[in-house]
Amino acid sequence: MAKGILKVSDMVNEEDAAKVRRALNEVWGVREIEISLARKEATFTYNDQSASCHDMVQAVTEQGYRAEMMEP
DSSP states (O other): OEEEEEEETTOOSHHHHHHHHHHHHTSTTEEEEEEETTTTEEEEEEOTTTOOHHHHHHHHHTTTOOEEEEOO
16 A cells, blocks of 8 residues: 555645545545645555556546645
8 A cells, every 4th residue: 555645735624635535535546635735735545556646646637626636
């Protein structure tokens, strides 16, 4: 399992956080998602044999948010 951190700069409220969490949950292999509105970050673990960083960024951007991977 690998650890990932997504910076979601336009995530501002609980509704946004829920949408980001749902988007990440739909990516095969993602586990243990934690959302921090204060830091505007989503932290998660994932199976790097099943998913890539690109998959997580794409899932969140498809929901209308700007997302970029950060170094864990």
